[in-house]
Amino acid sequence: MSRVRIKSLMNDKKAWGICDMKKVTTAACSAILLCSAAQAQSADPLAPTGSWSAYTAGRAATPPMGWNSWNAFAGTVDEEKVMGSAQRILDSGLAGKGYRYINLDDGWMAKRRLSDGHLMLRAEKFPSTAASSDKETPSFKPYTDKLHAMGFKAGIYSDMGRNTCTQAWAATDEDLPKGSVAEREVGLHDHIDQDIDMYFREWGFDYIKVDGCGLRDFGPNSAKVKAGLHRALTPIMDLGAISRTDVAAVQKLFRQVGKAIERSRPDGDFIYSLCIWGAANVRAWAKDVGNTSRTSDDITPAWGRLLVNFDSAVHRGLYAHPGSWNDPDMLYIGAGDFDADHITEARSHFALWAMLNAPLLIGADLRKTPDTLMEIFGNADIIALDQDVAGNQATVAYDSNDVQILIKTLNNGDKAVAVFNRGSGATDVNLQATQLKYRDDAPVEITDLWTKKQLSFTKETKLRVAPRETMIFRARGTRALADGFYLSELPGKVNPAVDGVTRPIADPTIFRTAYGWGGTRGAGDRPQYAGWGGARADSAPYGQTLQIARKTYQSGIGILVNSRLEVRNDRYRRFATKVGVDDSATDKTNVVTFIVYGDGKRLAETRPLKWGMPAEPIEVDVSGVKLVELVARSATTENEALPVTWGEAALTGS
Ligand code: GAL
Numbered sequence: 001m002s003r004v005r006i007k008s009l010m011n012d013k014k015a016w017g018i019c020d021m022k023k024v025t026t027a028a029c030s031a032i033l034l035c036s037a038a039q040a041q042s043a044d045p046l047a048p049t050g051s052w053s054a055y056t057a058g059r060a061a062t063p064p065m066g067w068n069s070w071n072a073f074a075g076t077v078d079e080e081k082v083m084g085s086a087q088r089i090l091d092s093g094l095a096g097k098g099y100r101y102i103n104l105d106d107g108w109m110a111k112r113r114l115s116d117g118h119l120m121l122r123a124e125k126f127p128s129t130a131a132s133s134d135k136e137t138p139s140f141k142p143y144t145d146k147l148h149a150m151g152f153k154a155g156i157y158s159d160m161g162r163n164t165c166t167q168a169w170a171a172t173d174e175d176l177p178k179g180s181v182a183e184r185e186v187g188l189h190d191h192i193d194q195d196i197d198m199y200f201r202e203w204g205f206d207y208i209k210v211d212g213c214g215l216r217d218f219g220p221n222s223a224k225v226k227a228g229l230h231r232a233l234t235p236i237m238d239l240g241a242i243s244r245t246d247v248a249a250v251q252k253l254f255r256q257v258g259k260a261i262e263r264s265r266p267d268g269d270f271i272y273s274l275c276i277w278g279a280a281n282v283r284a285w286a287k288d289v290g291n292t293s294r295t296s297d298d299i300t301p302a303w304g305r306l307l308v309n310f311d312s313a314v315h316r317g318l319y320a321h322p323g324s325w326n327d328p329d330m331l332y333i334g335a336g337d338f339d340a341d342h343i344t345e346a347r348s349h350f351a352l353w354a355m356l357n358a359p360l361l362i363g364a365d366l367r368k369t370p371d372t373l374m375e376i377f378g379n380a381d382i383i384a385l386d387q388d389v390a391g392n393q394a395t396v397a398y399d400s401n402d403v404q405i406l407i408k409t410l411n412n413g414d415k416a417v418a419v420f421n422r423g424s425g426a427t428d429v430n431l432q433a434t435q436l437k438y439r440d441d442a443p444v445e446i447t448d449l450w451t452k453k454q455l456s457f458t459k460e461t462k463l464r465v466a467p468r469e470t471m472i473f474r475a476r477g478t479r480a481l482a483d484g485f486y487l488s489e490l491p492g493k494v495n496p497a498v499d500g501v502t503r504p505i506a507d508p509t510i511f512r513t514a515y516g517w518g519g520t521r522g523a524g525d526r527p528q529y530a531g532w533g534g535a536r537a538d539s540a541p542y543g544q545t546l547q548i549a550r551k552t553y554q555s556g557i558g559i560l561v562n563s564r565l566e567v568r569n570d571r572y573r574r575f576a577t578k579v580g581v582d583d584s585a586t587d588k589t590n591v592v593t594f595i596v597y598g599d600g601k602r603l604a605e606t607r608p609l610k611w612g613m614p615a616e617p618i619e620v621d622v623s624g625v626k627l628v629e630l631v632a633r634s635a636t637t638e639n640e641a642l643p644v645t646w647g648e649a650a651l652t653g654s
Pocket residue numbers: 070105106164165166211212213275277297298
């Protein structure tokens with residue numbers, strides 16, 4: 001067997017090295033290679049798998065839409081309040097527009113029955129549960145039956161620890177579970193299979209939100225634990241410090257819940273929503289574990305808080321795909337800065353969430369919501385952006401602290417455009433055809449999705465944007481890349497299976513609001529959400545312009561070294577890119593090899609490249625290939641110092 005032939009059998013560099021070094025016979029060498037290849041397959045995260053690894057179980061091909069009780073009612077939720085909002089969704093026509101999930105948040109639990117571990121609900125708050133056949137054990141089945149009969153799906157809430165968030169934070173114990181310390185342990189911890197089976201099989205829920213305060217707020221030093229109210233559970237998660245978090249342990253628990261849901265709902269009709277607010281580096285791994293994942297702490301009805309939540313997701317488009325979405329929290333339209341006296345802010349909130357492919361979960365008491373706000377929820381053109389089946393979260397085409405331009409590629413090739421004025425003064429914005437990756441010598445037609453006004457421009461147009469306004473358009477022009485797409489236009493098809501981040505750190509770019517939980521007491525909000533430095537579309541991992549040896553790339557994927565990207569290909573014949581170490585790297589010594597695989601087979605490999613060397617072009621035939629994998633490999637363990645660029649990476653030629 002020739003050296004070349006052996007090499008082509010291999011996907012693994014280390015095994016190749018072993019064989020070469022040992023200078024063994026051809027037969028022995030192939031045996032070693034096969035064995036090492038098998039080992040490498042399991043041990044080497046950069047080895048190609050030929051299969052898409054992001055989560056696709058459940059029913060989240062597009063982001064879930066519906067209603068949740070928390071923002072409007074917190075712990076005071078009851079059946080009348082839920083049904084009142086559900087009825088309005090039906091009567092107003094919102095149900096027909098996709099608002100489907102009616103979700104009960106924290107506040108429904110009475111206690112855990114110690115004889116059999118069964119969870120008891122607050123029957124007095126949910127009178128339909130009295131119809132249960134076993135009078136001793138009220139069941140939510142009549143309640144979910146009612147919602148199902150109305151055409152809705154039903155959602156429930158739990159916590160990954162022994163206790164929930166209201167148990168950690170509520171000022172009074174009025175709406176909290178009652179009884180002994182053990183009876184008040186209503187969370188999933190140690191009861192995963194039992195509770196999940198009850199929620200999905202017995203009670204008929206279709207959606208679960210799993211919160212995380214139980215893993216964080218009940219350490220031996222917590223006031224409530226010290227007061228004897230709760231049993232201590234050593235925290236494995238800390239929102240403020242990733243180094244005080246056991247990421248693997250947190251992940252393991254959430255995976256366990258996912259598996260339990262899949263067992264209890266074998267037909268796959270479920271949504272699994274993770275709620276750990278960006279802690280435990282969840283912004284990197286939730287895409288492999290559940291259908292939606294909170295990227296930040298709770299939204300409040302305040303403009304500054306909207307910015308925090310928006311920022312926590314906006315640069316993370318590559319981490320969202322059909323089946324698994326970034327969740328910047330529920331809509332707060334209907335209160336505070338987003339009430340009927342703040343239509344501009346309310347519209348911005350809705351438009352931005354749609355551009356992020358966020359779940360559209362209304363958080364208002366719809367029994368009282370004025371029509372002006374109902375019209376916002378009902379804007380079918382904007383809902384269509386959120387629900388577009390391509391599942392491409394918007395990419396930031398222009399970024400600043402004042403104005404951002406977001407572009408999202410839709411399934412039919414149109415673009416959605418949002419021009420967001422974050423600030424408090426009106427501003428002029430130049431929207432350019434090139435920002436949409438359209439040719440600047442051909443007209444671009446845009447339709448304003450609020451006013452429905454149409455406009456055509458060539459090269460660029462000037463827009464006057466009011467304070468806190470988000471102008472939102474659907475656009476059509478002539479593509480600069482005529483016969484395909486840059487990967488950065490298709491984040492829904494690109495999965496950073498391994499993003500190279502070895503030391504997750506807090507993201508310093510997220511707006512920190514003065515509206516913190518404690519007013520302006522103490523030292524203020526610190527950067528806290530992990531996920532800084534991950535894979536990015538049209539940007540280096542830490543926000544710099546993509547550059548290789550001083551040449552700038554307007555389009556491309558920036559990622560750290562020792563990474564593997566999975567790219568879905570449904571119809572293209574050619575994959576081309578220009579690769580190299582990004583100029584933003586601080587490691588000027590280590591070399592990087594770029595390898596492209598098609599359905600697990602090596603298609604191309606560069607020579608070793610290091611900082612300052614010009615980009616190396618790669619062009620391969622991917623006809624019939626379903627999954628392209630892009631690996632950037634180096635001997636270093638300091639991945640953070642070595643950002644790499646897949647410049648102008650594109651699939652073309654359908
Ligand atoms: C928080 C969560 C909120 C809400 C609340 C209930 O942790 O982020 O969305 O569910 O708990 O106590």
